[in-house]
Structure formats: structure tokens, C-alpha cells
Amino acid sequence: MDVTFRREGRLIYARDEDIGAIVAMEPFQRHAGFHRACRQFYPADRGRQPSDLSRKGLGQYPGLLTAEQAGGISRLAGTLLEEKGPDGGAFGPLPSAPGEANVTVPPDKRMVEAVVNVLDKIFRPQVVTDLEGYLGCYFRIDQASVYRTHPVEKSTISFQWHRDIAPMSQVHLMVYLTPGGDECGATDFLDFQQTQEAAIKGYHYTTYENRTDDIDTVFAPLGKTAEVTRPKLGPGDGLIFAAPRVLHRGWLPKEGFRDAMLFVLLPSMVPWNYEIEDFGTDYVFLPDSKNTLHANPFLLFNPSIVEEKADNIQIPEDWIFLGAMFPS
Numbered sequence: 001m002d003v004t005f006r007r008e009g010r011l012i013y014a015r016d017e018d019i020g021a022i023v024a025m026e027p028f029q030r031h032a033g034f035h036r037a038c039r040q041f042y043p044a045d046r047g048r049q050p051s052d053l054s055r056k057g058l059g060q061y062p063g064l065l066t067a068e069q070a071g072g073i074s075r076l077a078g079t080l081l082e083e084k085g086p087d088g089g090a091f092g093p094l095p096s097a098p099g100e101a102n103v104t105v106p107p108d109k110r111m112v113e114a115v116v117n118v119l120d121k122i123f124r125p126q127v128v129t130d131l132e133g134y135l136g137c138y139f140r141i142d143q144a145s146v147y148r149t150h151p152v153e154k155s156t157i158s159f160q161w162h163r164d165i166a167p168m169s170q171v172h173l174m175v176y177l178t179p180g181g182d183e184c185g186a187t188d189f190l191d192f193q194q195t196q197e198a199a200i201k202g203y204h205y206t207t208y209e210n211r212t213d214d215i216d217t218v219f220a221p222l223g224k225t226a227e228v229t230r231p232k233l234g235p236g237d238g239l240i241f242a243a244p245r246v247l248h249r250g251w252l253p254k255e256g257f258r259d260a261m262l263f264v265l266l267p268s269m270v271p272w273n274y275e276i277e278d279f280g281t282d283y284v285f286l287p288d289s290k291n292t293l294h295a296n297p298f299l300l301f302n303p304s305i306v307e308e309k310a311d312n313i314q315i316p317e318d319w320i321f322l323g324a325m326f327p328s
């Protein structure tokens with residue numbers, strides 16, 4: 001793929017003539033091509049320190065926010081959900097989706113402001129260094145959301161073992177706003193190596209129906225048991241993980257609720273703050289969830305969806321199953 005770029009101010013754009021060819025590409029290939037392009041714009045002299053994120057696919061970042069800051073955002077989440085009424089998701093799942101544990105907090109102006117106010121705290125130098133070291137380029141915030149997780153009887157979707165069907169370069173930064181733990185909600189992880197072993201056994205980008213709660217059923221045929229990491233997290237503590245490349249799952253709270261803030265990150269040609277400083281933050285907060293894989297990352301801001309999401313995602317190549325960052 002041959003894309004030429006132009007600079008406008010301090011931002012970099014793909015030429016309009018090239019957009020058609022980009023859109024015609026297979027989604028995983030399109031994002032890998034974009035990631036490669038971003039690497040060309042990253043200063044070669046930046047050291048690339050290995051981190052837990054680059055070694056294992058998961059980094060832990062205690063104290064990104066103070067407990068007070070995290071608690072403030074959690075209370076605001078409660079207020080905004082309560083304003084939707086008694087069935088608005090503050091106290092339990094939405095009646096329209098009683099089995100769905102997560103309720104997204106509306107990206108009301110007050111929430112946008114609260115999140116924007118702490119961006120500098122979250123994207124502190126160590127976080128930026130580790131993200132750039134992992135990607136080998138700058139990153140952008142593709143979207144941000146705050147969600148509340150309620151106890152439900154049966155875990156589904158992201159509460160069963162999965163890899164996100166997303167560009168291989170997609171990274172999730174999650175900040176817990178309430179205490180985490182066996183009783184109050186957690187997130188579990190395997191590392192790159194175990195994820196690859198599971199993939200070879202056929203457990204990789206499983207459909208919602210085929211996801212399991214019991215990862216041992218995947219490893220038993222290998223004569224192994226999975227070594228699960230469940231980070232101990234308090235309000236304000238953060239996790240950064242390679243969502244499409246490591247198996248993970250949420251662990252439901254048994255009572256009360258868990259609040260978390262989630263940033264979806266993608267490669268970028270310029271530092272994360274440029275687009276936000278030049279054009280504001282509105283584009284980061286989406287009313288609905290977005291399928292990043294089907295978007296065109298060569299467009300700035302929160303790139304829009306360019307194709308219908310197929311019911312059955314096609315994953316035609318081994319590098320994707322195995323969780324490599326780039327086509328082999």
C-alpha cells in the first residue's frame with residue numbers, strides 16, 4: 001500500500017486520493033499498514049525500554065488517580081445514571097438487557113469535563129513511555145468511556161475468557177474507580193505465551209457463544225494449568241493491556257457495583273495530546289460502542305466506520321490467530 005501524507009499545522013493527514021485504496025483493504029491488514037506508517041513518523045532516537053506491557057501484554061499502574069479523584073468520578077457516574085431514572089442503570093442492569101452486567105455512563109458534559117481534567121494524570125510520562133515503547137510509535141485516544149458493572153447471575157461477553165476482535169495494535173487503558181477484588185469485581189489475564197498456546201489449541205477469537213468461564217478446560221488437553229493474573233486494584237489504579245493479543249476477562253462483583261474508566265488507544269503519527277489540544281475532546285466520547293476494526297484509522301480524530309460489521313468476522317491469517325502485531 002502506497003500512501004502519501006501531508007502536514008497541516010502539526011497534524012499529519014493521508015491524501016484523499018489514497019483513502020479509497022485503504023478502505024478496500026482487509027480490516028486487520030489496514031490497521032497493520034497504518035501502524036507501520038505511524039512508526040515511520042516516530043523519532044528513531046527514542047529509546048524503547050521493555051515494559052511488562054511489551055513483555056507480557058499487561059502493565060499495572062497503581063495510583064494513576066488518587067482515591068478521591070477516582071471516587072469523585074464514580075459518584076458523578078452514579079449521579080448521571082440516577083438522572084436517567086430508577087431503571088437507568090445506577091442500581092442494577094438495564095431492564096432492557098437484564099443479563100448484561102455493564103451499563104455505560106452517558107457522556108454528559110460533566111463527565112467529559114471530569115475525565116478531561118485528569119487526562120494529564122493518567123497519561124503521565126511513564127504511561128506514555130510504555131505505550132510508545134510497546135507500539136514503537138505515538139498513540140491516540142480513539143475513545144473513552146466510563147461504565148458500571150453490576151452483579152448478574154451468569155457472566156457473558158467480556159466476563160468470559162476472550163481476546164477483543166480489534167486491530168492488533170489496539171491497547172486498553174482501564175482505571176478502576178471503585179475498589180477491585182474477588183468480591184467487588186476484577187479483571188483476569190493470561191500472558192502472551194499462554195495466549196498463544198491457547199490459540200494453537202483453537203481458543204482465540206471465540207464468538208460470544210463459544211467463550212468459556214473455565215480456562216482450565218483449554219489447558220487441560222496440554223497437561224497444563226493456566227497461570228491467571230488478577231491484579232489487585234484500588235480506586236485510581238490502572239491497567240494497560242493488549243486487548244486483542246492476550247486472553248482476559250472481567251470478574252463480576254458479587255454485590256454493589258464496580259465502576260471503571262476505559263480508554264481505547266490506537267497508534268498515531270503525532271503525540272496523543274495534539275489532536276485533543278487542536279480540536280477538543282468531543283470526538284473521544286461516544287454515545288455507543290464502536291467497532292474500531294471496521295474503521296479507517298488513516299482519518300484523524302475518532303475514525304468513522306467504513307464498512308458493515310460482518311456477523312462472522314473473517315480471520316484468514318495465522319498471524320492474527322497467534323496474536324502477532326504485524327503480518328508475518
Ligand SMILES: O=C(O)CCC(=O)C(=O)O
Nearest residue numbers: 158172186187243249250
Ligand atoms: O471489564 C473488565 O474487567 C474487562 C474489560 C475488557 O474485556 C476489555 O476492556 O477489553
Ligand SMILES: [Fe+2]
Nearest residue numbers: 158163164243
Ligand atoms: Fe476485552
